[in-house]
Amino acid sequence: MNTNAMTDDRDALLKRIHDLESQLAQGNTSSATPPSSPASPETPMEVAPLQDGESTLRRLVQRIAMILQAEKIVVMFFDQEQGELIAIPPSHGVEIEKLNLFRVRATQGVSGEVFRSGEPLLFHDAPNDNRTKKDLVSLLHVTNGITVPLIIEKRDEENRVVERNTIGVLHAFNKRHGDDFNDEDVRLLERMAKNVGSIIANLQLYREVVEEREELLQTFESISTGLILVSPQEKISQMNSAARHLFGIETDDVLGKSIHDIIPSEEVCKFLKDGVNGSAQEISEVTVMPQGVERHYTIQGAAVKNEEGKSLGYVTILNDITDQKNLDRMKSSFVAMASHELRTPLTAIKGFTSTLLMDDDFTREEQKEFLSIIEQECDRLRRLIDDLLNTARIESGQSLKPDYSRFALGEMLEKVVMVQRQASMKHHVFGKFNDNLPETVIGDKDKFDQILTNLLNNAIKYSPEGGDVVVHAFRDGDEIEVWVEDQGIGIPAEHLSKVFEKFHRVNNEDNRKIYGTGLGLFLVKHLVEDVHLGRIWVESEVGKGSFFKFRMPIELDIEKAKAHND
Known part of the structure; x- marks a missing residue:
């Protein structure tokens, strides 16, 4: 991946993390507008903030059971991956072990019919009703009941419904005192189901936001290059493990602290400060000495802004180029050494050849000695060239063709x-x-x-x-x-x-x-x-x-x- 692509991915990652944190802080991640319909004929039910959603849902389920005089209340949420309606807590009058077993295909039973049609159903003799056979009524000892869809609505600025989605169903089972449910009970349950649906939708979106944020943070943490996000106030918003290791920081308790208190390199602090102020170079090179060992890094930065153009801070990426610099240094040394190694035998060959050509008075023995030296230098030259060629073959992945x-x-x-x-x-x-x-x-x-x-x-x-x-x-x-x-x-x-x-x-x-x-x-x-x-x-x-x-x-x-x- 090239540097520009890496920078774009990094900026998108950090921006997404910031957006998710803003959503969590605001406590409002739902695209659905919570309905204002009452939970009972007299008392309107206000949807609580997300962090209180689960306890609010529990109280609401108990309230439905009390109003309808139902022995059991079960909420079922549609699992898109499994294609099933799955009973989820909280419930009323149902043990958690049985609740965990209650799941129905979205194409089967009363649960599936209500989910698909979006219309409520009332049944009076569950054990003998063919529609309820797939709903495990015997497991929960159901005799009669009401099933209504859980629908969330998205509204525009004028409070008009522009989108409607069914996310599950709500059951009320077994009217107390041997009585039976009636049409008025159905209407009441439909009205209260709107609140249940909104709370569940918000809780689900909240969980998804938290999970996505955790995944993004884990991705950020696992990136092998050092990444630092600094707020406009020059405080650390994010710093991954590679960056902490780079500076020899043993604790991960760095968020919200000043860069000058955490980062021991004046060069890096200056780069970050200039970046926050809009005056940093796009890319620079710094030297850091973690544990007393000199390491070289390229440091590259970019401003991070939200969709409205507001500054979220300044992000930097630090790439370790120590090995690359060492390799460049070794290559330079190699060129010098290879030049010397090549020149030495060539000089000897040239010298002894010229000597032999210039003078015919050398004895047979002297000529053999000179030619022997020339032969040795040629062998030395051949070995050097063979080394160079073999190295090139190894580097290119070619075999040295063993015999x-x-x-x-x-x-x-x-x-x-x-x-x-x-x-x-x-x-x-x-x-x-x-x-x-x-x-x-x-x-x-x-x-x-x-x-x-x-x-x-x-x-x-x-x-x-x-x-x-x-x-x-x-x-x-x-x-x-x-x-x-x-x-x-x-x-x-x-x-x-x-x-x-x-x-x-x-x-x-x-x-x-x-x-x-x-x-x-x-x-x-x-x-x-x-x-x-x-x-x-x-x-x-x-x-x-x-x-x-x-x-x-x-x-x-x-x-x-x-x-x-x-």
Whole structure:
């Protein structure tokens, strides 16, 4: 998602939350106009505020039972998803367990007929009335009753009905003293049903508003970028967990407090203050140090207004760009390093070639020495180019096309150690191979060579004073484990988890003059873990050296490995 789209979604989210909070504060979320019809012939029944709706409805149900002399009163609400009329509390004269069982399809029974037609029904012999069979009259021991629709009406400014919706039905069951309900009872129940319908509609809308607000707040809270909404009085209206974590704020009790008391960054406070005053830049960059660690963020803001154009405050989004900046820095370093790495062998090749061309007096032995150096530099150049090409393939999701076969493990280890021993006169390169090593393993022979060669090159490069470079190898169950040990400068603890990242290099006084692209260990990790389904890690101590260790299966599942690399 682009930044503009994210900003639009964020602004809409915050505006909706504010609108819902305003509705809740006003206590009026219903689009229906509460009727002024009386609950009894003499006494008008005023619909109470939403927060008192449930208790008002309970009193109204009891009042209906008293006026009609009914033993039982049941309210049923239409559940659109289920297509059913469902009995809801409060009721009168019905146990909650039975009430929970009372539900009827909106196409069945007296309940469904009244709901669909919008007309009341009076029945005198419920057990024998075919219309009531689906209404579970036996469950509630119903003998007679009245069922009327619950209708809400939307009125215009001149109090004319412009919309009418049926939201359920209202039952009055079993006239007291063995009497029967009559037409006057029907008219009374219809009039009181208007109040019941309005209260239920308001309660339902209120619940929906609360649920929607909670969902929006949870969405706001779960967004991974930092979001802050500031009121026109420079107080925090909303602040999600990402923003609190960003500033190291451990409590969520921040709403209504001044930005200057909560946010420890002067840069951010100034941006928010300027935003409230209408003078902030659209986007800026700030540096924050939560827990003493420097992090970089882009901060972007926009004014939030309601439909009437009134300011609701100023909202900001903070995106962490620390990793991006570090990657840019590493790329710049890589370009410099790669240029040096390319230039060095080219300079040697050019120099020795020019020397040979300028003078014909060199002996056969001297010519072979010069050509040998040229060949070594060409190999060095080829390895660098291969690293660059392989990195590009990995980044683009392409396979390095492994070629799996069974090869002799001990022979491979001895060969690589011997080659590296000849490459350095300052280091003592040797192997310590356990007798329990398998004779052969399944893998990509060339890429196994590349893994070990890269690790030994790395060990030699970062041991500028010389010393031992040892290859340990042994069997552990169904796997082989190989260690490359050196006595070099070591790796600081904070870099151990990053050494296998692309372009990563440790910059300090000890290794500033050691050149490299920062791609070798990145490739090694891929060759171990993806090509050979193994695992690689490092253990190191500054000033004492490092152990690069990897494990891989002896009998690699070739089909599984190929599927992993496709």
